[in-house]
Amino acid sequence: MAGRSVDVLVVGLGPAGSRAAAEAARGGCAVVAVDRRRAAGHPVQCAEFVPAMIGQELDGLDAVIRQRIRAMITFVEDQAPDVWDNFPGHMIDRAAFDRTLAAAAAAAGADCRFATQVEALGTDGTARLSDGSPLRPRLVIGADGPRSAVGRAIGQVNTELVETRQITVDLKAPHAATDIFLSAGIPGGYGWLFPKGEVANLGVGVVPAAKDRLKPLLEELHRRLVEEGRLGETVLGHTGGAIPVGGLLGLQGRLGDLPVLLAGDAAGLTNPVTGAGINAAVVSGGLAGQAARQWLDGAAEALDEYAEEVAELFGGALERAVGRRREILRSYQAGPGPDAAALRRGWIAYPEYWAA
Numbered sequence: 001m002a003g004r005s006v007d008v009l010v011v012g013l014g015p016a017g018s019r020a021a022a023e024a025a026r027g028g029c030a031v032v033a034v035d036r037r038r039a040a041g042h043p044v045q046c047a048e049f050v051p052a053m054i055g056q057e058l059d060g061l062d063a064v065i066r067q068r069i070r071a072m073i074t075f076v077e078d079q080a081p082d083v084w085d086n087f088p089g090h091m092i093d094r095a096a097f098d099r100t101l102a103a104a105a106a107a108a109g110a111d112c113r114f115a116t117q118v119e120a121l122g123t124d125g126t127a128r129l130s131d132g133s134p135l136r137p138r139l140v141i142g143a144d145g146p147r148s149a150v151g152r153a154i155g156q157v158n159t160e161l162v163e164t165r166q167i168t169v170d171l172k173a174p175h176a177a178t179d180i181f182l183s184a185g186i187p188g189g190y191g192w193l194f195p196k197g198e199v200a201n202l203g204v205g206v207v208p209a210a211k212d213r214l215k216p217l218l219e220e221l222h223r224r225l226v227e228e229g230r231l232g233e234t235v236l237g238h239t240g241g242a243i244p245v246g247g248l249l250g251l252q253g254r255l256g257d258l259p260v261l262l263a264g265d266a267a268g269l270t271n272p273v274t275g276a277g278i279n280a281a282v283v284s285g286g287l288a289g290q291a292a293r294q295w296l297d298g299a300a301e302a303l304d305e306y307a308e309e310v311a312e313l314f315g316g317a318l319e320r321a322v323g324r325r326r327e328i329l330r331s332y333q334a335g336p337g338p339d340a341a342a343l344r345r346g347w348i349a350y351p352e353y354w355a356a
């Protein structure tokens, strides 16, 4: 199949893909970036928390911040909550965040196409798009999320996932903390209440085998917080989605002669304990775009260096999180599941989590 030649094809225009497209295009590469969604960031499948340090990576973040976060409060079963005072972050408007990043990619010169899916990637180096245009890229960046087809094509698959369900509800009083609910009754995940001005995102994540318990678990958490006078009863919105929790995948591969890089969720960069992946998507996407540009400029080692740098940045944290999460999962095989001490050891707010 013949096709139009481009330097870089970016699959996915979430945070990872938009940053990759922007960085590759900024260096003068001919970039086509596609997303099957009709519009950037829509529908939102996110609890919308980002760590404060993400600001170092991005211009224009202020415009999408909806509220500041100062602390994390962890509820372990029905025990008194533990407050971690130094947990700075932002609640963002994720749709506006993704739109801003995609607009920056287009402004840098990338040909960004929504409502366009990559239908096939051939080992002959061609890509078939749903808009009918075959492409012949010199390099592909897979930023196509937790169930990445690009990753699958090079044998890198997120085999461990957490399934989630989230509602948006009224918040009865201002709150500047992310609340985390840990319980043996929420297997392989946790509940969250993230405040966003006058509303809050309330959600639950669990292992796929417990997916049918998501709805009752979320209803129960919602009811409890309504009874405590913290939340309104009316559900203003629903979302959900899969989170990769198996840890880092191979960050590069080949389809025939065609080099392929993975970034963001497609590369398994989301933290398996917290489910946070926006920052890693932004960072890895930017680095993948830079590596593509350097490789196309003749730097043969740029792709290996990308893989090394991303592994160095995120590998240690991912490994620890995978290990802690597996300890918790093993406790269900051995008995009734984790006790309060095991839940604490499995959550980032506690020193036990960081211990050897």
Ligand SMILES: Cc1cc2nc3c(=O)[nH]c(=O)nc-3n(C[C@H](O)[C@H](O)[C@H](O)COP(=O)(O)OP(=O)(O)OC[C@H]3O[C@@H](n4cnc5c(N)ncnc54)[C@H](O)[C@@H]3O)c2cc1C
Pocket: 011, 012, 013, 014, 015, 016, 017, 034, 035, 036, 037, 045, 046, 047, 048, 049, 050, 116, 117, 118, 119, 143, 144, 145, 146, 148, 149, 164, 165, 166, 203, 239, 240, 241, 242, 243, 263, 264, 265, 266, 270, 275, 276, 277, 278, 279, 281
């Ligand atoms: C319910 C929920 C809550 C979360 N909350 C948080 C949070 O509070 N903070 C945080 O940091 N992280 C959170 N995450 C994780 C975070 O959303 C992801 O880590 C982040 O979106 C990863 O960005 P990405 O660009 O790698 O992938 P995505 O944002 O998933 O983007 C991938 C894009 O690829 C497109 N795509 C897929 N296949 C194709 C194809 N074949 N052709 C064309 N396009 C394709 C998709 O349409 C999508 O737009 C949450 C996730 C979920 C599900």
